[in-house]
Amino acid sequence: xTDLVTRADVEAARKMLAGIIRDTPLLECAPxxxxxxxxxxxxxxxxxxxxxxxxxxxxxxxxxxxxDERAAGIVTASAGNYAQGVALASQLLGAKSTVFxxxxxPLPKVAATRAYGAQVEFVGITVDxxxxxxxxxxxxxxxTFIHPFDHPDLIAGQxxxxxxxxxxxxxxxxIVMGVGGGGLIAGVSAAVRETxxxxxxxxxxxxGAAAYPLSLKAGEPTRLSSIxxxxxxIAVGRPGELAFEHVKQHVDDIVTVTDDxxxxxxxxxxxxxxxxxxxxGVASLAALLVDPRAFEPPVVSVLSGGNIDPMLMLRVxxxxxxxxxxxxxxxxxxxxxxxxxxxxxxxxxDAHANVVTVEQARQxxxxxxxxxxVSVSVETKGTAHSxxxxxxxxxxxxxxxxxxx
Numbered sequence: 001x002t003d004l005v006t007r008a009d010v011e012a013a014r015k016m017l018a019g020i021i022r023d024t025p026l027l028e029c030a031p032x033x034x035x036x037x038x039x040x041x042x043x044x045x046x047x048x049x050x051x052x053x054x055x056x057x058x059x060x061x062x063x064x065x066x067x068d069e070r071a072a073g074i075v076t077a078s079a080g081n082y083a084q085g086v087a088l089a090s091q092l093l094g095a096k097s098t099v100f101x102x103x104x105x106p107l108p109k110v111a112a113t114r115a116y117g118a119q120v121e122f123v124g125i126t127v128d129x130x131x132x133x134x135x136x137x138x139x140x141x142x143x144t145f146i147h148p149f150d151h152p153d154l155i156a157g158q159x160x161x162x163x164x165x166x167x168x169x170x171x172x173x174x175i176v177m178g179v180g181g182g183g184l185i186a187g188v189s190a191a192v193r194e195t196x197x198x199x200x201x202x203x204x205x206x207x208g209a210a211a212y213p214l215s216l217k218a219g220e221p222t223r224l225s226s227i228x229x230x231x232x233x234i235a236v237g238r239p240g241e242l243a244f245e246h247v248k249q250h251v252d253d254i255v256t257v258t259d260d261x262x263x264x265x266x267x268x269x270x271x272x273x274x275x276x277x278x279x280x281g282v283a284s285l286a287a288l289l290v291d292p293r294a295f296e297p298p299v300v301s302v303l304s305g306g307n308i309d310p311m312l313m314l315r316v317x318x319x320x321x322x323x324x325x326x327x328x329x330x331x332x333x334x335x336x337x338x339x340x341x342x343x344x345x346x347x348x349x350d351a352h353a354n355v356v357t358v359e360q361a362r363q364x365x366x367x368x369x370x371x372x373x374v375s376v377s378v379e380t381k382g383t384a385h386s387x388x389x390x391x392x393x394x395x396x397x398x399x400x401x402x403x404x405x
Contacts (some may be wrong), residue, residue: 038297150240
């Protein structure tokens with residue numbers, strides 16, 4: 001069996017990273033504490049250099065290469081956060097870097113990776129496909145391949161998150177974090193388990209990219225047949241070999257969350273915690289919001305990254321509000337006569353809902369002559385208020401088609 005990363009390895013990485021990374025804040029989150037029934041904190045790796053924890057492992061890995069290995073150039077594959085970590089670490093250590101990214105990688109992450117000096121190549125739809133291309137590039141050019149989540153030095157670097165949590169809040173009972181390939185949770189569990197075996201370490205995967213539950217059941221890393229999630233940072237189809245061994249031996253549980261739950265957690269982080277977090281970075285918070293009493297407090301939620309495309313943020317927040325019942329879309333069929341739309345909007349205002357958009361259509365095969373469909377988006381106070389508004393419209397004899405959000 002491969003030797004696992006130890007706490008001593010993580011402590012050595014901490015020394016290597018001194019002056020390079022930030023000790024990110026651990027912030028108390030009162031709205032989350034009210035839900036879990038005890039103290040609750042968020043570990044703000046979204047405020048780390050490059051906007052995620054990935055620079056910790058990237059720098060520790062590249063710094064431990066030989067001068068010849070760095071001189072040959074560095075190549076890796078990433079959806080964006082590790083790309084930025086490798087690009088910055090390579091720049092700081094005087095190495096040239098090439099990063100293979102999926103074709104649909106978020107544009108801000110691509111731009112930031114290039115700004116740190118990396119050459120970016122687009123290959124494949126998933127990180128797994130980009131990994132194949134990166135390895136081929138290494139074989140053809142002699143560049144040193146750096147795996148994004150499955151190497152002892154990388155895992156040790158990511159584990160420094162765990163050391164900081166223990167120093168900032170020694171009373172912690174449960175640490176929750178998002179999981180893709182498994183480098184972060186492998187490192188944190190290595191940092192924590194040896195000296196604090198009573199602390200529970202829980203991983204969270206997107207339901208559409210949940211390779212760990214399948215792999216743990218099979219007893220070995222197993223590849224998913226497909227991946228579908230908004231959380232690109234944890235959209236990994238197969239666990240790393242070394243990371244999997246850490247999870248199997250040191251991690252208490254792996255749970256899953258849906259994209260709807262992730263989007264609601266992103267809105268919660270922005271609205272209640274005043275923090276900008278990307279979908280992958282908020283997976284741990286999503287799990288806590290879905291089933292808060294399943295986690296023993298004091299609990300720490302690791303917000304692993306904050307690199308979100310502003311356009312995606314707009315869509316995800318709107319979706320999250322809709323899933324929480326606070327953003328309602330529906331269509332009302334009206335007589336196409338003067339005053340009909342005004343009366344409808346007045347009715348909605350009287351119900352204390354805030355109209356966001358209105359769109360009227362008169363040309364449709366579903367409409368009779370003299371009819372119009374009015375599509376309305378409104379902000380409400382929650383699910384009960386949304387249902388109350390729809391019920392009131394129907395009682396008023398409006399023909400209403402609810403679109404689910």
